[in-house]
Amino acid sequence: FPYTTLFRSDGIPRVYGLGGCPGQRVRVSDIVNKGLKGSDALLHIKRHGKNSLKEKDENAADEEIFPIYVPVPGNHMVLNAAAAACVADIFGLSKEQIRAGIESMETIAGRNNLLWLENCTVIDDCYNANPVSMKAGIDLLGLAGTYRKAILEDMFELGTAERKMHADVGAYAALSGADCLLCVGTLSKHMYEGALEQKKTNQKILYFPDQDTLLRALRERKDELLPAGCTVLVKASHGMEFAKVVEWLKEEL
Numbered sequence: 404f405p406y407t408t409l410f411r412s413d414g415i416p417r418v419y420g421l422g423g424c425p426g427q428r429v430r431v432s433d434i435v436n437k438g439l440k441g442s443d444a445l446l447h448i449k450r451h452g453k454n455s456l457k458e459k460d461e462n463a464a465d466e467e468i469f470p471i472y473v474p475v476p477g478n479h480m481v482l483n484a485a486a487a488a489c490v491a492d493i494f495g496l497s498k499e500q501i502r503a504g505i506e507s508m509e510t511i512a513g514r515n516n517l518l519w520l521e522n523c524t525v526i527d528d529c530y531n532a533n534p535v536s537m538k539a540g541i542d543l544l545g546l547a548g549t550y551r552k553a554i555l556e557d558m559f560e561l562g563t564a565e566r567k568m569h570a571d572v573g574a575y576a577a578l579s580g581a582d583c584l585l586c587v588g589t590l591s592k593h594m595y596e597g598a599l600e601q602k603k604t605n606q607k608i609l610y611f612p613d614q615d616t617l618l619r620a621l622r623e624r625k626d627e628l629l630p631a632g633c634t635v636l637v638k639a640s641h642g643m644e645f646a647k648v649v650e651w652l653k654e655e656l
Contacts, residue, residue: 429489431471431481438546439517439524439634441474442481446501448492469498471505475515477543484508513646515543522656523629524549526636529645532558537572540638541579547634551581554617554648556639557588565590570597577601577608583628587611588643614643618651629656 428449435443448467473484484505491501510516513530524547528540537558544551553576561568573594576584578601586595586609595610602608611617621628629635635652639645 429485429492431485434478434481436478436546437476438548439476439526439543441472441476442478443470443472444481444484445469446471446485446488448488448498448501450492467498469502471502473505474508475510476517476546477515477539479539480515512649513641515540518649518653520653520656522631523652524634525649525652525656526634526638527646527649528636528638529556529643529649530641532556532638532640533561534558534568534572537638538575540636541572541576541581544581544634544636545579550583550630550633551636552583552585552629552633553581553636553638554585554587554645555591555594555636556586556614556643556645557590559640559642566593569593573597573599574601577603577606581606583607583609585609585611585617585628587614587617587639614645614648618648621651622655625655 430447431444432447433443433445437443445468450465450467471484471488473481487505488501491504496504513527516527518525518527526540526543528536528543537555541553544553555572555576558565558569558572569590570593573584573586573591574597576594577598580603582605584595584598584607586592586598589612592610592612595608598608609620611620629652637645637649637652
C-alpha cells in the first residue's frame with residue numbers, strides 16, 4: 404500500500420501507511436468525484452499528539468475525521484492529499500491548517516494543469532510521459548462532460564518494448580471513449596495503430612508525423628478538430644517540446 408517515510412532526529416526512518424484502508428495512519432473515504440472540478444472526501448487521521456515523530460502505540464491513537472476538498476481532479480490527487488496530510492499531522496498542524504493547505508493546492512505548467520480558456524478546457528500535462536501517466540491522463544480526460552480530445556505524442560526511454568507500450572496506450576485511449584485521438588511523432592505511429600484496432604463508431608483517430616504537421620492541421624481544420632466547448636488533453640514526454648502546442652491553444656482558443 405502507499406506509504407510516507409520520514410526520518411526521526413536519530414536518523415532512523417519511520418514508515419507511515421496511508422490510503423483507503425482502515426488501520427492506516429492517514430486514509431480517505433467517501434470520495435465524491437466532481438469531474439474536472441476536483442473531489443470531496445473524508446480525511447481520517449490517527450492523532451498521536453505533538454511529538455509524533457517519536458515511537459507511539461498505533462493502536463492507542465484516536466482517529467479524527469473531517470471533510471476536505473481537493474481542487475485538482477483525479478483519485479490519485481486525493482491520495483496525494485492524504486500523503487501531505489500525513490506529513491502535516493506529524494509536524495503538528497491542526498485539522499484547520501491541513502484542510503486549508505489542501506484546498507489551496509495549485510498545479511504548475513505541464514503537470515496536470517487545467518487551463519479554462521474561453522472556447523475550451525485544456526489539460527496541460529506535457530512535462531513528462533510514460534505508459535502509466537498516459538493512462539492516468541486519459542482517465543482524467545474521461546471526467547470531462549464535453550467533447551473529449553487527446554493529443555498524445557511520443558514517450559521516450561521505454562527500451563525494447565517501446566512499440567508495444569505505445570500501441571497499448573493507443574488501444575487504452577480508444578477504449579476510454581475519447582471522441583478524438585491525435586497521435587503525433589515517430590513512435591506514436593504504433594499508438595495510432597493500436598487505437599485503430601479498438602476504434603469505435605464515430606471516433607476520430609488521426610496520425611501526424613511531427614508537431615508542425617499537427618499545428619498546421621489544427622489551424623486549417625480548427626472548427627472540426629477543436630469544436631467549441633471541447634476538453635483537450637495534451638500529453639507527451641518533455642523532449643517533444645509539447646508546451647508549444649499548449650501555447651498555441653492558449654493563443655488561438
